[in-house]
Amino acid sequence: xxxxxxxxxxxxxxxxxxxxxxxxxxxxxxxxxxxxxxPASPRVVTLWFTQDLEPAFSSVTVSDEAGQRVDLGKAQIxxxxxxxxxxxxxxxxxxTYLVTWHVVSVDTHPTEGTFTFEIKP
Amino acid sequence: xxxxxxxxxARFALAAALTALPAGSPLAHGFAGQRFFPATILTDDPFxxxxxxxxxxxxxxxxxxxxxxxxxxxxxxxxxxxxTDVTIRDQxxxxxxxxxxxxxxxxxxxxxxQYQLFVNGPHEALGLVGLNVSWAHTGRVQALGAPDFTTxxxxxxxxxxLGDLPRSLPYLRPFAVTGNLGFDFPTKVESAGAPxxxxxxxxxxxxxxxxxxxxxxxxxxxxxxxxxxxxxxEVAFTTPINRVPASQTIxxxxxxxxxxxxxxxxxxxxxxxxxxxxxxxxxxxxxxxxYLDDLFPHSIGRPISEWW
Numbered sequence: 147x148x149x150x151x152x153x154x155x156x157x158x159x160x161x162x163x164x165x166x167x168x169x170x171x172x173x174x175x176x177x178x179x180x181x182x183x184x185p186a187s188p189r190v191v192t193l194w195f196t197q198d199l200e201p202a203f204s205s206v207t208v209s210d211e212a213g214q215r216v217d218l219g220k221a222q223i224x225x226x227x228x229x230x231x232x233x234x235x236x237x238x239x240x241x242t243y244l245v246t247w248h249v250v251s252v253d254t255h256p257t258e259g260t261f262t263f264e265i266k267p
Numbered sequence: 268x269x270x271x272x273x274x275x276x277a278r279f280a281l282a283a284a285l286t287a288l289p290a291g292s293p294l295a296h297g298f299a300g301q302r303f304f305p306a307t308i309l310t311d312d313p314f315x316x317x318x319x320x321x322x323x324x325x326x327x328x329x330x331x332x333x334x335x336x337x338x339x340x341x342x343x344x345x346x347x348x349x350x351t352d353v354t355i356r357d358q359x360x361x362x363x364x365x366x367x368x369x370x371x372x373x374x375x376x377x378x379x380x381q382y383q384l385f386v387n388g389p390h391e392a393l394g395l396v397g398l399n400v401s402w403a404h405t406g407r408v409q410a411l412g413a414p415d416f417t418t419x420x421x422x423x424x425x426x427x428x429l430g431d432l433p434r435s436l437p438y439l440r441p442f443a444v445t446g447n448l449g450f451d452f453p454t455k456v457e458s459a460g461a462p463x464x465x466x467x468x469x470x471x472x473x474x475x476x477x478x479x480x481x482x483x484x485x486x487x488x489x490x491x492x493x494x495x496x497x498x499x500x501e502v503a504f505t506t507p508i509n510r511v512p513a514s515q516t517i518x519x520x521x522x523x524x525x526x527x528x529x530x531x532x533x534x535x536x537x538x539x540x541x542x543x544x545x546x547x548x549x550x551x552x553x554x555x556x557x558y559l560d561d562l563f564p565h566s567i568g569r570p571i572s573e574w575w
Binding site for chain 2: 169170172173175176179180181182196197253254255257258259260261262
């Protein structure tokens, strides 16, 4: 039993210590924060993921309550921050906005999600 | 300053890999749209996967005759194609009858074949059909009561997240349920004078996903390890449908929590008997579960059909 436990603990440690290169990319946090209310129009929406992203297959859009795009187009991954995705915004009026993202981690695992943020009047 | 992608060869390989994914592919472990379903302990998962439980340790509540069983279980799921997988499961058991020495040995070998019926991303819904087989004479029949007969068990497994509820109900959206509906068809009607009934099996896992709350509803500021916790309650019952009275239903209720990481998850649940025939008192189960598709995305973590 002791040997089994040692192997399990060692295996867990090895897996936990593996470099964060593979695996599905989950949204870790965002700015503006998921479900938050902000007092003024942000210039960009930034999403931080748990894994490095594949830029050619990762995108994010922002739309208003009427479904109209309010972002400035192509999302970008800042140099040196491969787990980060940014997109610029047009000046926004008070209201609720929907962020929709589709990303592919560098090992080809795709994930997707949506969230909203609000600009207070 | 933004990164540009220049390695055309790698880009082509990635594009080819992505193109090979069929529409609606379950994409290995439990995703439907933005919903991640963890592998649950009691309820069979409604998705095909490349995953392994190593081990799952259960200390079961004492049964009515006072005996108590402890199990060390190994469980492996391996995708053959993106929509099909096979499973294999076995367990080492320690049975301690009241007032008698403990006996140990293997339980029955169980195998399965599963097909992913559907994955609906917008509605966070999954459906799977499978055929599980518990094999005769693969465990200690005399000492541990392992079966001397093979049992065929067709099953339908499903999952549904509530993320498609209106955004005006934000704190209900992290809820999800998975479930199993199935039957047991033993190949012998009795063993050692005792009847082997056909059974109806039904079980459910009710989950509240804190990762979903954080990523998709409202960031309430949870950080590691709390932002990866999924509290849940699982229930499962087996009701005989012939040869013995239906009142001989057995089942358990299992409240617990799963922590789901990038490469593995750890789950722990209490085991509470749900009927008098199931037992009394309480037990517990812990599980260490590995995502092979994330650990080995370019080799054994891919469906076998994509190995060449």
